[in-house]
Amino acid sequence: MNAFDPAALECLAALADAGSFERAAQRLAITQSAVSQRLRALETGLGRLLVVRSRPLRLTEPGKLLLRYARQMQAMRADIARELGAQGQHDERLPIAVNADSLATWVLPALQPVVQAGLAEGFGLELIVDDQDFTHESLREGTVLGCVSTVAEALRGCTATPLGSMRYVAVGSPGFIAQALPQGLHRANFAKLPWLVFNRKDDNHAVWVGQAFGVTEPRLVERHVPSTEAQTRAAVMGWGVAVVPELMAAPGLASGALAALHPEVHVDVRLHWHQWKLRSTADADTTDAPPAAETPLRAGVLDRIGRALADGARAALRPLEPSNLATTP
Template identity: 75%
Template sequence: MNAFDPAALECLAALADAGSFDRAAQQLSITQSAVSQRLRSLETALGRLLVVRSRPLRLTEPGKVLLRYARQMQAMRADLSRELGATLGQDERLPIAVNADSLATWVLPALDPVAQAGLRDGYGLELIVDDQDFTHDWLREGAVLGCVSTVAEALRGCSAVALGTMRYIAVASPAFCQRSLPGGLNRSNFAHVPWLVFNRKDDMHALWVAKAFGVQGPRLVERFVPSTEAHVRAAVMGWGIGVMPEQMAAPALADGALVGLFPEIWIDVLLYWHQWKLRTDDSSTEPALRAGALDRIGRALIAGAREALKPAPG
């Protein structure tokens, strides 16, 4: 058996997506025994264990390396099918990882033309959400073909393009300020009032406090609200202070539902678009942004970000 047999690579990708042999078999419309056999043949041909049979199963480091190759093959097949006018199967998808704040503000408008084209061309677009400091891990492990990330350096075989800067500001409702901050937010009370936090990976509130008051590693009262839309709503309802993107807070600031705290203090987060180089272009040293589904996604995100975000420094 060819070590890089396409059917076996499809099984590996399905196992990574589904997390179990039975769900991978359902996804591929084959038997669980066939999935096991193809994986075993792939591992035998390579002489490496690719999948740890746990619940849920997980890929070994060699498995993650091979998964990256499988994802690139899926994307190239999607391009080829589109160019030949073929209709892709429902399992054909182009997964990319984005941060929740970008998804809630500029990503969907930027991707709308691509998503509409995908409906016509027959490929699926999958958006995977994680913190902007962690989306790059999905790319490194081969789970996605591209990501919006704070990481500047491109992986080998990938390109990286600066998208722009997302600015985060601190806001609260007038009622909250009147009730909990009668003298304003200051060094004596910032540790005693609640701060809205997206999840345990989110440290934007701590970064803002550190910048505003010169306190490193501040210990804060946290209220976790793991939804960007609910984050704004919780701030408007007076649950606590939120540190959120300007674009997200703008409507509530405009109608007085929120007020800015220390408007001169903000946190700027520079975002980058990373994607696998599925083709090369020896005539240019610039990141390759050519035709093809993944390239169209990249171009759309770059154009959308440059309209919605502040320019990257330099």
């Protein structure tokens, strides 16, 4: 892999990010012809098509494999710049994928110490949002260098760190509950109510209903509100029932703006942090050096991000236990 031209790999990453040769050229401050020539040389040397010339561009499976390598090279370059005191001279992009509910609750506070310490200088931290069941695919494809995911098993070449369990509860406004559910929520009326849903990938409401009433694949009336904060606010406004993170619902429950439905029922989603294994430049000097995670003064930026997320999750989430996944006490 060391034989690949770093400039060509940079072009591949730019094409994946920008989606077109024109925008990739603008991002790299070179001509479209130069981008095309570098990509063609990479494809010729490998003997594989790496990019499908569609609108937008998309990477082939070999292209995704090579993109993972390009992302790791970007992260290592950011580490080198930091260790040489060259912060601000490079604009390296370090993308990580997180689910929207984590981003809305505990991820930003967890990353705050990293940003405050100045470790973000010299690279561009990019937070990519997807459902927690799908962020792992972004890591597999090389779109990101790390992700918060429900998947527990690490990919080859990656590490997986348990974070904790995010609890979801069903809530609605007292006014909505009094008007729509005078006899309470039960098996005869749950399918007639509007349920606030993040998007088509979101199934926490269906899992909650399944636990509460012992049904499988319930058919529910859905209102899509693609924001955790807006979903909670819509519940306060009486739009319907929302199954949201306990962390997000807590202020409304405390103030009386929200009321819990069947508070004994909850959905616990187990979260893990995955990242590619990247050796820091200092560790590369000796084969006997301990792993970067055990040498905090020499660890790379990605390792520090991972540790910050683990610390933040430990403070905000529930500890992982075998019974914590989708349980009803």
